Amino acid sequence: MAAVLQRLKARKKSDLMFDFIVYAICIVVFFIVAYPLYFIIIASVSDSTLVSTGKVLFFPKGFSLFGYQEIFQDSRIWIGYRNTLIYAIGGTLISLLFTLPAAYVLSREEFRARRLLMFFFIFTMFFNGGLIPTYLLMKDLNLIDTMWVFIFNPVTVNVFNLIITRTFFENTIPKELYEAATMDGCSHFKFFTAIVLPLSKAVISVIGLYYLVWHWNDFFTGLIYIRDYSIQPLQIVLRDILLSNQVFQEGAGSGGTGGGYAQRYADQIKYGVIIVSSLPILVLYPFMQKYFEKGVMIGSVKG
Numbered sequence: 001m002a003a004v005l006q007r008l009k010a011r012k013k014s015d016l017m018f019d020f021i022v023y024a025i026c027i028v029v030f031f032i033v034a035y036p037l038y039f040i041i042i043a044s045v046s047d048s049t050l051v052s053t054g055k056v057l058f059f060p061k062g063f064s065l066f067g068y069q070e071i072f073q074d075s076r077i078w079i080g081y082r083n084t085l086i087y088a089i090g091g092t093l094i095s096l097l098f099t100l101p102a103a104y105v106l107s108r109e110e111f112r113a114r115r116l117l118m119f120f121f122i123f124t125m126f127f128n129g130g131l132i133p134t135y136l137l138m139k140d141l142n143l144i145d146t147m148w149v150f151i152f153n154p155v156t157v158n159v160f161n162l163i164i165t166r167t168f169f170e171n172t173i174p175k176e177l178y179e180a181a182t183m184d185g186c187s188h189f190k191f192f193t194a195i196v197l198p199l200s201k202a203v204i205s206v207i208g209l210y211y212l213v214w215h216w217n218d219f220f221t222g223l224i225y226i227r228d229y230s231i232q233p234l235q236i237v238l239r240d241i242l243l244s245n246q247v248f249q250e251g252a253g254s255g256g257t258g259g260g261y262a263q264r265y266a267d268q269i270k271y272g273v274i275i276v277s278s279l280p281i282l283v284l285y286p287f288m289q290k291y292f293e294k295g296v297m298i299g300s301v302k303g
Helices: 002-010 015-041 048-052 064-075 075-107 114-126 131-140 161-173 175-183 187-197 198-214 220-225 234-242 249-256 261-263 267-296
Strands: none
Touching: 015 114, 015 267, 064 267, 075 114, 075 161, 075 187, 075 220, 075 234, 114 161, 131 220, 161 198, 175 187, 187 198, 198 267, 220 234
């Protein structure tokens, strides 16, 4: 403690003032970012009337877990959870299955067509066929009203993720490594699976998380291509709940209030659904942070 005080006394006042301003700005930014999430948490256990009138700011008021009870009792939430888990995990695996080999091939200088193919990939970032041609394509492929439309769709391979992965392979995997492997009779396929992939955990984790979050939050696909409610993702269920004040009919009739009871706790249900749908991704982020710290610098430093 004494050593810390000595270091503080030795520093100039201008440096201390600068540190104070930086810390103050960081605290303000953290509050701005964290408060909306904190408000959703306290609003999900507070009286809806107090929330709508602006009386709930920092602490919950009228504490009740009625919203969470109704959420966990409603079968649509669990069906949406099951579907979204299938789409997110399956879609992420399929996306990585296509993205990683494509990025590796495009990173090899001996592949002469890579510049032309990369041009076509980048072209799709600026121009696409539009909604109606895409819908007709999905219809011709018999993917409408099926689970496969969430896994095999025009955004199965994200070009931005492809570019990041290709850049990682170009700048991180030494050319000499492949030359040494070929001397031992290693093919491109074996080199990719046995050497490149184990050395690319950082980019695989980052890109995998990007795909997982996208598939988890995918709302547009279910809205356009799915009519069967039994295979709708959680985001569509969330939309229906947020747009309706009479979602849970059993709760609306309980207590003999003829719907007033559910109306009183409508905001609890809405905010509770937001937390329930976002919690898995929020829990996953801390475990992936170490790879994120490596992944955000991919391709930024060379030489």
